Amino acid sequence: MKLDFLSAYDFFAGVPDSQLKQLCGLLMDRYGISPRHIVAANEGNAAALAAGHYLATGRVPVVYLQNSGVGNIVNPVLSLLSDKVYGIPCIFFIGWRGEPGVRDEPQHMFQGEVTLNLLADIGIEAFVVGRETTQEEIEGQMRRFAPLLADGRSVAFVVRKDALDYEARWSCGNAFTMKREEIVRAVVEAAEEGVIVSTTGKTSRELFEIREKRGEGHGRDFLTVGSMGHSSSIALGIALAKPRMRVWCLDGDGAALMHMGAMAVIGANSPANLVHVVINNASHESVGGIPTVAGKINLLKVADGCGYPLRFSASSREELDDALNEARNARELCFIEARAAIGARPDLGRPTTTPQENRKKFMEYLSGKD
Numbered sequence: 030m031k032l033d034f035l036s037a038y039d040f041f042a043g044v045p046d047s048q049l050k051q052l053c054g055l056l057m058d059r060y061g062i063s064p065r066h067i068v069a070a071n072e073g074n075a076a077a078l079a080a081g082h083y084l085a086t087g088r089v090p091v092v093y094l095q096n097s098g099v100g101n102i103v104n105p106v107l108s109l110l111s112d113k114v115y116g117i118p119c120i121f122f123i124g125w126r127g128e129p130g131v132r133d134e135p136q137h138m139f140q141g142e143v144t145l146n147l148l149a150d151i152g153i154e155a156f157v158v159g160r161e162t163t164q165e166e167i168e169g170q171m172r173r174f175a176p177l178l179a180d181g182r183s184v185a186f187v188v189r190k191d192a193l194d195y196e197a198r199w200s201c202g203n204a205f206t207m208k209r210e211e212i213v214r215a216v217v218e219a220a221e222e223g224v225i226v227s228t229t230g231k232t233s234r235e236l237f238e239i240r241e242k243r244g245e246g247h248g249r250d251f252l253t254v255g256s257m258g259h260s261s262s263i264a265l266g267i268a269l270a271k272p273r274m275r276v277w278c279l280d281g282d283g284a285a286l287m288h289m290g291a292m293a294v295i296g297a298n299s300p301a302n303l304v305h306v307v308i309n310n311a312s313h314e315s316v317g318g319i320p321t322v323a324g325k326i327n328l329l330k331v332a333d334g335c336g337y338p339l340r341f342s343a344s345s346r347e348e349l350d351d352a353l354n355e356a357r358n359a360r361e362l363c364f365i366e367a368r369a370a371i372g373a374r375p376d377l378g379r380p381t382t383t384p385q386e387n388r389k390k391f392m393e394y395l396s397g398k399d
Contacts, residue, residue: 030162031194034171035091038120040082042067042075043093044287045319048124048190052093053319054197061199068319071258071287072098076105080117089178093122095316096144096187097137097255106151106183113152116181120174121153125187135384136229136255148185155185158192201318203311205368207346210235212308212367215346216277217243219353223275224395226251226264228284230315231373232308236279237380248394252380252387258287261295261305268300271395275302275357282309282323289331295362296336303363304356305337310369318371332364339363 032055035041041060045053045068060066069075072094079090094102102121110117127133127141148155154177156170174184213235216225227233233252240247251267253260264278285292285307295305311324329340338361341352349367356363380387 030158030160030167030192031164033164034167038091039088040065040079040086040090041093042069042078042082042090043122044069044072044075044095044098045313045316046093046095046124046126047316048095048126048188049093049122049193050317051193051195051197052122053317054199055195057199057319058197062320068313068321070289070322072101073105076102076110076119079119080105080109080115083117083119089118089120091120091122093124095124096126097140097257099123099140099144099147103151106153110183111152112181117183118178118181119183120178121183121185123148123155123185123187125157125189128189131190134254134379140255144187148187153183153185155187157187157189159189160192162192201312201314201320201371203324203371205310205344205370207344207349207367207369209308209310209314209369209373210239211346212306212349212369213279214239215349215353216279216306219357220249220275220277221357222249223277224249224251224267224391225277225279226253226260226267227279228253228260228281229255229257230281230284231377232279232281234377234379235373237382238378246390247382247387248390250387251391252384254380254384258284259291260284262288262291264303264305265291265295265298265300267395268303269298272300272302274395275304276300277304278306280305280307282307282311282328283313283321285328286321286323292331292335292337296332299336299338299362301360301362304359304365305332305363306365306367308367308369310371312371314371314373328366329364332366337362337364340365342366342368344368 056066075092082090127137268276312318343349
C-alpha cells in the first residue's frame with residue numbers, strides 16, 4: 030500500500046510502531062518533528078492533540094499507533110472525539126501486532142485477538158490493510174469513510190505486517206556513547222541480590238541475555254515485556270511491599286514519558302529502597318528510532334520536581350558507576366538518568382521463558398525475602 034493519499038492531510042501525531050515504520054519514515058522525511066508531525070508521549074496524548082488541531086482548523090487529523098496503545102485512546106475516543114460527545118473526526122493508523130494466525134511475541138497475542146472487536150466497541154469503523162491491498166481499494170475505502178468523517182466519527186486503517194510501501198531516507202542517531210547493554214550490565218552488577226524491574230523492548234531482552242551469559246537464573250528480574258510506561262509503577266508497588274529489599278527499575282525515556290505522572294506518585298511515596306534508572310537515548314529505538322522529546326527536556330529537574338531526593342545524570346561509564354555506587358548505598362529514593370547511544374547487537378535474542386514462567390520465578394524469589 031502506497032501512502033500518497035496522505036498528502037491531503039496536514040497534521041499527524043502518534044507513537045511509533047515497527048509495523049508502521051514506513052509511515053513514520055515518510056513523516057520524518059516530509060515534516061521531521063514539527064507542528065505538522067508530533068511524536069506524542071502516549072496515544073491518548075496524540076488523540077487529544079488531534080482534537081485540538083481539528084478544533085482550530087476544521088481539518089481531519091491523522092493519529093498513528095500500535096494496537097497495544099488502543100487502551101490509551103479509549104478515554105479520549107469515548108469522551109472527547111465521539112459523535113455522541115463533541116463529534117471530532119480522526120483517521121487512525123494502527124499497527125496490528127498479534128494478528129490471529131501470525132506468530133508474534135506473547136504480550137501481543139491477546140491484544141491482537143481483540144483489536145478489531147475493541148475498535149468496533151468504541152465506535153471506530155476499521156479497514157484492514159495487507160500487502161495485497163490495492164490503491165483502488167484504499168481510494169474506495171476513503172470514499173466510504175468520507176461521510177463518517179463528515180458526521181464527526183473516527184475511522185481506522187488496521188495495518189498488517191509489511192503492508193506499507195515507502196523507502197525512508199531519514200536516519201536516527203544521537204551524540205551519546207554508552208551502549209544500553211553496557212548500562213544494563215552495570216545495573217545488574219550493582220543490584221547484587223536486589224530485584225530488577227525492566228521496561229519493554231530491547232532493555233528486557235538485553236537483561237535476559239546478560240543473566241544467561243552470567244550463568245544466573247532469572248528469578249531476580251521482572252521483565253515488563255508489555256504494558257509500556259508502567260515498569261516504574263510495578264517497581265514502586267514491589268518496593269512498598271518489600272521495604273528491606275533494594276528494587277531497581279530499568280526504564281526507558283519513551284516509557285518514562287508515556288506515563289510520566291508515575292514519577293510524581295513515586296516521589297510522593299519516596300520509598301528509600303527504590304532506584305529508578307532511566308536509559309535515555311532520546312528515541313523509540315525498539316520501533317525504529319523515531320525521536321522522543323527526552324532529548325529536549327531535563328529529566329533531573331523533572332525528578333527533582335516530583336520529589337526524588339537523590340538525582341544523578343551519567344553520560345560515561347565512570348559517571349554511571351559513581352551514580353550506581355551512590356544509589357546502592359543510599360537510604361533514600363534515587364533517580365539516575367543514563368544517556369545512551371542508539372543501537373543494539375544484531376544477534377540480540379528474546380526471552381526464552383514465558384511471561385507466566387517469569388512471574389512465577391520472580392514471586393518465588395520475593396517470597397523468600399522480608
